[in-house]
Amino acid sequence: MLLRHTPKEVAERTALTISPAKTCQPIGAMYAALGVHACLPHSHGSQGCCAYHRSALTRHYKDPIMAGTSSFTEGSSVFGGQANLLQAINNIFITYDPDIIAVHTTCLSETIGDDVHQIVTKAIEDGKVPDGKKVIYCNTPSYVGSHVTGFSNMVAGIVRGLAASAGTKTRTVNIIPGWVEPSDMREIKRIAKEMGVSIILFPDTSDVVDSPQTGKFQMYPDGGVTQAEMALTGDSVMTLALGAFASEAGARQLDISFKVPFEMLDIPIGLSATDRFIQALSRAAGVEIPDSFVAERGRLVDVITDMAQYFYGKKIALFGDPDQLIPLTEFLMDLNMIPQHIVSGTPGKKFRKGIERVTGDLFETINVKNGAQADMFLLHQWIKNDKPDLIIGNTYGKYIARDEGIPFVRMGFPILDRVGHSYFPTVGYTGGIRILEKILDAFLNHKDATCSEVEMELVL
Amino acid sequence: MTRVLPQRKDQVQCKGSGASPMACERHSVAGSVSQRACVFCGSRVVLYPVVDALHLIHGPIGCAAYTWDIRGALSSGPDLHRMSFSTDLREKDVIYGGEKKLETALLELIEEYHPRAAFVYTTCIVGIIGDDVDAVCKRVGERVGIPVFAVHSEGFKGTKKDGYRAACDVLAKLVGTGDTRGISPFSINILGDFNIAGETWMITEYYRRMGISVVSTITGDARVDDIRRSHGAALNVVQCSGSMMYLARRMEQDYGIPFTRVSYFGMEDTSQALFAVARFFNDSEILARTSDLVEKETARVMEEINQYRRHLNGKKAAIYVGGAFKAFSLIKALRMLGMKTVVVGSQTGNAEDYERLRAMCDEGTVILDDSNPLELASFSQQKNADLFIGGVKERPMAYKLGMAFCDHNHSRKYALAGYQGMLNFAKEVYSSVMSPVWKFSPRAGKRGAQ
Numbered sequence: 001m002l003l004r005h006t007p008k009e010v011a012e013r014t015a016l017t018i019s020p021a022k023t024c025q026p027i028g029a030m031y032a033a034l035g036v037h038a039c040l041p042h043s044h045g046s047q048g049c050c051a052y053h054r055s056a057l058t059r060h061y062k063d064p065i066m067a068g069t070s071s072f073t074e075g076s077s078v079f080g081g082q083a084n085l086l087q088a089i090n091n092i093f094i095t096y097d098p099d100i101i102a103v104h105t106t107c108l109s110e111t112i113g114d115d116v117h118q119i120v121t122k123a124i125e126d127g128k129v130p131d132g133k134k135v136i137y138c139n140t141p142s143y144v145g146s147h148v149t150g151f152s153n154m155v156a157g158i159v160r161g162l163a164a165s166a167g168t169k170t171r172t173v174n175i176i177p178g179w180v181e182p183s184d185m186r187e188i189k190r191i192a193k194e195m196g197v198s199i200i201l202f203p204d205t206s207d208v209v210d211s212p213q214t215g216k217f218q219m220y221p222d223g224g225v226t227q228a229e230m231a232l233t234g235d236s237v238m239t240l241a242l243g244a245f246a247s248e249a250g251a252r253q254l255d256i257s258f259k260v261p262f263e264m265l266d267i268p269i270g271l272s273a274t275d276r277f278i279q280a281l282s283r284a285a286g287v288e289i290p291d292s293f294v295a296e297r298g299r300l301v302d303v304i305t306d307m308a309q310y311f312y313g314k315k316i317a318l319f320g321d322p323d324q325l326i327p328l329t330e331f332l333m334d335l336n337m338i339p340q341h342i343v344s345g346t347p348g349k350k351f352r353k354g355i356e357r358v359t360g361d362l363f364e365t366i367n368v369k370n371g372a373q374a375d376m377f378l379l380h381q382w383i384k385n386d387k388p389d390l391i392i393g394n395t396y397g398k399y400i401a402r403d404e405g406i407p408f409v410r411m412g413f414p415i416l417d418r419v420g421h422s423y424f425p426t427v428g429y430t431g432g433i434r435i436l437e438k439i440l441d442a443f444l445n446h447k448d449a450t451c452s453e454v455e456m457e458l459v460l
Numbered sequence: 461m462t463r464v465l466p467q468r469k470d471q472v473q474c475k476g477s478g479a480s481p482m483a484c485e486r487h488s489v490a491g492s493v494s495q496r497a498c499v500f501c502g503s504r505v506v507l508y509p510v511v512d513a514l515h516l517i518h519g520p521i522g523c524a525a526y527t528w529d530i531r532g533a534l535s536s537g538p539d540l541h542r543m544s545f546s547t548d549l550r551e552k553d554v555i556y557g558g559e560k561k562l563e564t565a566l567l568e569l570i571e572e573y574h575p576r577a578a579f580v581y582t583t584c585i586v587g588i589i590g591d592d593v594d595a596v597c598k599r600v601g602e603r604v605g606i607p608v609f610a611v612h613s614e615g616f617k618g619t620k621k622d623g624y625r626a627a628c629d630v631l632a633k634l635v636g637t638g639d640t641r642g643i644s645p646f647s648i649n650i651l652g653d654f655n656i657a658g659e660t661w662m663i664t665e666y667y668r669r670m671g672i673s674v675v676s677t678i679t680g681d682a683r684v685d686d687i688r689r690s691h692g693a694a695l696n697v698v699q700c701s702g703s704m705m706y707l708a709r710r711m712e713q714d715y716g717i718p719f720t721r722v723s724y725f726g727m728e729d730t731s732q733a734l735f736a737v738a739r740f741f742n743d744s745e746i747l748a749r750t751s752d753l754v755e756k757e758t759a760r761v762m763e764e765i766n767q768y769r770r771h772l773n774g775k776k777a778a779i780y781v782g783g784a785f786k787a788f789s790l791i792k793a794l795r796m797l798g799m800k801t802v803v804v805g806s807q808t809g810n811a812e813d814y815e816r817l818r819a820m821c822d823e824g825t826v827i828l829d830d831s832n833p834l835e836l837a838s839f840s841q842q843k844n845a846d847l848f849i850g851g852v853k854e855r856p857m858a859y860k861l862g863m864a865f866c867d868h869n870h871s872r873k874y875a876l877a878g879y880q881g882m883l884n885f886a887k888e889v890y891s892s893v894m895s896p897v898w899k900f901s902p903r904a905g906k907r908g909a910q
Contacts, residue, residue, distance in 0.1 A: 005540070005573055015564035017521060017548035024522030040493075046584050046615035047488060048498025052526035055852050064833060064857045071488040072616040077588060088491030095465045096493070096834065107520050108584040108616060111554060142520035143549050143585070215862040215902030217837035345521070372548070396528075 003403045006377060008384040018377035019396065021319050022345025025140035025150030026104050027053040028179065028246075030067055032154035033102035033136075035185075035203020036162070037224030040098040041067040044085055044116065045106025060414040061182075061209040061422055066219055068092050068101070072108060081114045082122070089120075089135060090128045098220060099227060100134045100162070104154060107142035134227065136161025146346040147413075148245045148321050151179045155250035158202060162227055165234030165258045172198045172236045173284045174260065176250050178243035178267050178323045179413065180427060182206035182223075187425035188268075191278070194292060197285040200229050200236065202250075210422040234258030238284040242267045242277070243323025244350050266354075267323050268427045270331025270435070271300060277428075296429040303436050304335060310443055310460075315386075317341040319379055319393040320412035322351040322370065328392065328411070330358035331435065339366060341382040347371030376400070390442060405450075407442035411435070462838035465489050471830060473814075476823040482814035484829040487619070493832040495780070495853055496807045498615035500583055501527070502623020505870075506703050507579055507611065507630065509654055510682045511535035514575035516545045518562050518593060519583030523615075524548075531870040533654045536661070536681050540573055549585065559591045566600045566608065576684035577607040579630060587614030607684070609633055620782070621702060621808050628707040631678060631687060635711060638685060640692025646741050647673045649693045649717075651708060652700035653724065655680030656870055659877035663724055666734060666757075666878065670750050672741065679704065691715040695740050697722055697733070702783035702808055723785060724877040725868075725885075726793035727758060757879035765796070768886040771894055773798030777847040778840035780831060780854055781868060784809030784817060790849060790868065791820055797886055802843035805831045833857050847893050862901035864892035 026043055030053045033041035043050035050069035057065040070076070070084040085103070092101055103116055116137045123129055138157030140150040155176060175192070177185050186206040192199040207223025233239075233254060239262035241251035251262035263284070268277035275297070282289045304311070314337045318325060322344050329339045339359060344351055351370040356363045367382050380400045383391075387404065391397045394412040401408035415421050425431040444460055464472055470483035488494040504527045507515065517524040524546030535541065547565050549558050562580065570578060578600075582593050593610040601608035609630045613623050648667065653660045660680030667674055676682065676690035679700075696708045696719035708719035720740065722733030731754045738750040777799050779790050784806040791801045804817060805828030817827055826839045837857055840848055848858035851869030858865040866888050868876065874884040 005543075007572070013568060015547060015561040016568055017524070017546045019528065019544045020521050020525050020546065020548070022521060023525035024520050026522070042491075046498045047494060047496050047619075048501050048615045049522070051495070051497040051501065051853075052522065055530075056526055058853055058856060062856055064860060065853075066493055066833065068491050068493050069488075071490045071492070071494065072584075073487050074617050077584075077616045084490040087489075091465055091467070091489060091491030095463050095491075106584070107522075107549075107554075108588065111585055111588045141551070142522050143551050143554050146521070211860070213860055213862065213901060215860075217833070217841070217857055217860050219834060372550075 003380060003399050006380045006384065008381060010378065010381045010385070013373050017373060017375050020345050020375050021343050021379070022146035024107075024142035024147060025145055025153065026106055026142060027056060028147040028150030028152070029102070029104035029138060029140045029154035031057060031179065031205070032151045032158065032203045033104070034065070034208050035205040035224055036100055036102065036158060036230075037226045038099035038220040039102050039224065040092060040096055040100070042088060042092065042101050042103045043067060043069045043106060044081060044103050044114065045070060045108045046072045049106050056414055057209070059416045062419065063209045063211055064217070065209070068096070070109070077108060077112055080112060081109050082119050085114070085116070085119045086123055086126065086128060089123045093128070093130055093133060096219060100136060102154065102157065103135060103137040104140045104150065106140070110139065110141040134161055148179060148323070148346045152246045152249045155203060155247065156253045158230065159233070159250050159253040159257070162230035163233045163254055163257060164231040166232065168235060169237060170198070170232065170235045171285060172200055172232065173281065174233050174236045174239040174254065175199050175201045176239065176241045176247035177201060178246035179321060180267060181421050181425065182208065182210040183421065183423050183425040184427040184431070187428050187431060191428055192281065195281060195285070195290060196287055197281055200233050201225065202230060202233070234260060236260055238262065240265055240277070240280055240284060244354070245322045245346060245348060247323075266327040266330070269324060269327040270432055271297070271334050271429070272330055273327035274428050274432065293429070300429040300432045303433050307436065307440055308336065310440060311335040311337050313338065314390060314443070315340040315388040317379060317383055317388040317391045319343040319376070319397065322346050322348065322354065324412060326351070326354035326358060329355055331432065333359060333362070338362070340386065340388050341367045341379060343374050343376075343379045344370040345374055390439065407446040409438045409442050462835060462842065464835060465492055468492070471828065472835065473818070473827045475818055475821050475825045475827065481811055482827065482829055484814060485810050486830070488830055493834065494830055495832060496830060497620050499617050499620065499623035499626065500581060500613040500615045502620035502703070503581060503611045503613035503627040504623070505531070505654075506624050506627035506679055508541055509533040509680050510577070510579070510684060510687070511541045512538040512576045512683050513541065514545065514569055514573060514578040515541055515581070516547070516566060516569060516578065517581045517583065518547045518558065518586050518591070519549055520585060521546055521548045523581070523583045531654070532656050532873070533680060533870070534658050540575055545569060554585060554589055557589060557591055558586065559596050562591065562593065563596050563600060566596070567604070570600070570604050570606065575606065577609070577634065579609055579611050581611045581613050583613070584615040587617065607634060607637070619808060624703040625706050628704065628710070631707055632710050634684065634687045636688070636691045636715065638688030640689050643675055643689070643692035644673045645694055646671060646743065646746065647675050647693045648695045648697050648737060649675050649690045650677045651679060651696055651698045652704035653677065653680045653877070654870070657872055657875040659724070659875045659881065662875055662878045662880060666753060667737070669753050670734065670738060671746050672737065678707070691717065693717060695720065695737065697737055699723055700783055701785050723789040725786065725789035725881070726796060727879055727882045728792050728796065729789045730878050730882070731758070761879050761883040765883055765886045768890040769796070769798050771890060775799045775846040775893055776802045776844060777849060778803035778836070778843065778845040780805045780828070780836055780848070780850045782807045782851070784813035786868065787817060788820065793882060793885060796882070797889065799847070801825060802845055803828070803836070803839045805829060805836070837861060847889060862898060864889070864895065866892060
């Protein structure tokens with residue numbers, strides 16, 4: 001009864017966010033930077049930001065998350081943070097010896113007007129950046145956009161700082177996967193390998209935040225896109241950017257700098273989006289789609305047909321990040337379900353358009369809101385007015401699920417109370433089967449636990 | 461070889477080599493992967509368990525998002541503290557100021573939830589854009605008739621300790637505003653226990669059995685009205701001295717209430733705490749009841765604890781905690797299990813704390829102030845620790861090293877205070893140290909390389 005105070009009547013709020021469906025930019029920048037090999041993310045601001053981001057990512061991944069901080073004091077906020085950042089860069093290279101430092105800003109350093117570009121230039125001039133080492137950076141003011149914006153900004157920062165061209169075009173395809181799990185990145189690499197396509201995936205957090213227990217503490221785990229790989233992205237034939245919110249800025253930057261054309265796609269969540277991704281990859285690389293994918297796809301379709309009766313007409317409330325929600329909504333439509341309430345704290349008009357694109361005629365009947373006041377409180381109010389059969393979202397959905405007795409599937413960021421997301425992908429055809437398994441488990445566990453004894457059946 | 465930042469060399473010591481005092485209470489070195497948080501974090505931690513107050517975070521969304529229901533500070537009633545309220549400042553507010561937005565948000569929330577008081581936390585950016593949060597709080601407070609206070613917790617204005625102090629300032633404003641009639645002369649306030657996993661309830665029950673009534677549990681399952689009348693208690697009993705000593709001193713100064721510092725971690729410290737309170741009241745019946753309680757509770761858990769001790773005897777532990785006071789108790793509690801502390805550190809200890817730590821530890825123990833993962837991993841590995849005790853950020857690091865782990869921070873799921881808590885602690889340490897998983901860990905078999 002944690003949420004007993006949520007009133008059913010939806011009233012206009014102007015100044016207030018209650019139980020947010022987003023968080024702030026810097027954590028996204030930190031996560032993106034972890035997808036570069038031997039890169040230490042650095043938070044240019046107060047110590048707390050860095051501690052909170054590291055804790056949140058640690059809770060989600062159950063892995064050590066490393067990042068430095070400029071440790072602002074009252075003095076730095078009056079006189080500017082240049083001295084702190086210069087000292088930090090110096091200390092980090094001497095003591096922690098990363099290949100790359102990825103600096104992101106915070107609301108504090110943005111508001112006092114620190115110019116990170118100028119500070120990094122000075123650090124290089126002062127000889128604080130050893131040969132072969134790099135400092136990359138991006139601006140992530142916490143009062144603009146959301147955590148997804150921060151991810152996107154750091155992806156663009158990675159391109160600005162590390163992308164290069166040797167001058168000879170290759171047949172390699174760049175893939176920017178967006179804010180997905182390490183398991184998803186691993187799956188995208190598997191798909192490309194099986195198709196025989198050479199790709200450079202960035203950022204790539206697989207083997208970084210899902211590292212094995214080895215008996216050693218590795219400050220920089222084995223994974224992550226390398227500097228050498230990034231230096232070839234300017235020669236690639238094309239970039240596939242998955243998810244407009246997280247990946248378009250980086251793809252556009254590559255186009256501007258090195259004339260690498262890009263194609264915008266949805267993250268391959270569900271059947272249709274995966275079809276489009278596989279086709280786009282095959283087109284970009286000029287390869288045939290192997291039969292093995294026809295079989296993989298067939299298995300997903302087979303599960304859908306086997307269990308179709310349980311999907312039909314079910315109403316779903318979902319919340320999270322735009323790039324995930326759009327293809328997920330499309331998948332629910334493909335499953336004959338009804339996406340009913342959709343909330344994302346991340347602002348941007350593309351979201352509504354994306355949902356409209358995948359829901360067609362149904363769009364007018366769906367509750368959709370993103371940006372200001374699109375929070376868990378609003379979602380709960382909608383749910384009280386029109387109860388769905390299932391909620392899909394990050395861990396924060398568990399309050400509503402419990403309060404209203406609705407089955408709940410965890411997908412998105414953060415997941416603070418379960419494991420699995422690091423290891424089992426939700427992208428691709430196989431990932432689609434996993435989503436189905438989770439949805440069916442939620443429905444059928446609920447049915448088995450709550451139905452009358454008469455209705456209790458062995459075979460479902 | 462452990463890499464230590466050059467500026468941090470005098471914040472790392474090894475007992476037995478050199479005797480210069482520990483350098484501490486410094487700002488962290490820029491660039492360090494410090495495990496510390498900020499001023500806001502300190503304030504949020506201390507006030508969070510005031511469960512019937514409204515906690516509104518004035519700033520961009522992150523500060524509210526990251527502190528939303530992450531601490532298991534349990535409530536026996538209202539749960540308003542577990543919601544996340546934010547003014548979610550946007551670029552426009554940063555330019556034109558957020559006062560109007562704050563006032564609207566406060567009024568909307570107070571009308572909706574009828575809290576007993578409201579706390580407005582200021583974040584970094586509010587300190588820069590210069591919103592007059594005190595004025596807004598005063599205005600709203602007068603209009604709605606409940607205490608509405610600004611918590612001056614801009615992240616950059618010091619360390620977590622300064623945040624404790626900002627929170628104590630707010631609590632001090634509440635204290636003394638309630639009616640103290642009917643309070644027993646044998647009464648105390650409990651300060652600095654956060655009711656993680658229900659610990660405050662266990663402790664309150666001990667005092668009840670001793671015949672002592674508790675006026676306010678100021679930082680655990682706290683109620684605004686109880687805090688307002690807490691100046692009617694005869695004694696303040698302070699745990700986690702880092703956060704609450706400031707309030708205890710102020711209450712001594714303003715209301716003449718003496719205080720005593722205690723710890724409820726480990727049986728030795730728990731017994732000491734209960735006897736200290738009993739002796740304060742100097743009442744033979746209370747003393748007799750206390751002796752009885754200590755005897756019964758000890759007898760109840762001792763046998764089982766000894767069973768764990770048999771397995772844990774001789775094992776080594778590394779400790780890294782927020783406040784040094786907790787480390788003292790942990791070293792003693794580990795000793796009771798036959799375990800030796802080989803690395804110990806804190807985020808916010810002072811010179812006196814480190815002196816005491818040095819006195820308590822065995823020769824060769826590494827003592828650290830404001831440490832980081834690289835040092836922690838390296839020293840605990842060097843010292844061949846079997847167990848690491850720390851918080852959320854240290855857990856996966858310890859596991860990667862093939863080390864057992866016990867969370868003694870706010871993520872703990874079992875009460876670790878009092879007698880039952882010692883048993884839970886022994887059980888938790890045992891379950892991790894003796895877990896069969898270490899059979900599969902590369903670290904297994906490589907021990908003894910000290």
